[in-house]
Amino acid sequence: MIVHELMSMESIFSEELKEGYHVLLGKYKTVDVVMEDTECVQEIDCGTEQIVEVVFDPGNEYSLIRLGAYTFKETPSLDELQRTIFTNHGDIFAEAVSA
Template sequence: MIVHELMSMESIFTEELKEGYHVLLGKYKTVDVRVLSADCVQEIDCGTEEIVEVVFDPGKEYSLVRLGLYTFENEAPSLDELQQTILEQHCDIFEEAVSA
């Protein structure tokens, strides 16, 4: 069983997004957990994984809506490349100045 343990989370592009939208970059430690017996568990370190989520917060408690999910197993793209990818899929979440 692969387990993702959150190591850090940050918001990116915060100044450029319309109100209620968030782009979150999460860095996860990935571990393969194997149960060998009733009292023995083996954990194998599988490295780290970066996941970018595009979410909308409608303002109600516990109500984030996921609009997109991007995973980078090897090397994460630059912020410019990431912004371009998100602009192509979710152009409506950015303020007008960025999309112009």
């Protein structure tokens, strides 16, 4: 079983999105947990992953809607991240794309 432990979270592109939309970059420690038997658990460190999530906040408490998630082995460059998100969510970035 793979376990992702959140190490840090930051919001990016906040000024460029339509109201209510956010892009979050999370850094996760990835661990593979293997049950050897009822008394033994083995944990294997699998490194870290960068997960970028595009979310919409309709303004209600505890109501973020995830529109997409993209996994990177290393922190993506800003250009790589923009291309990935623009390809899948260009309508959210209307002002940023036309600028």
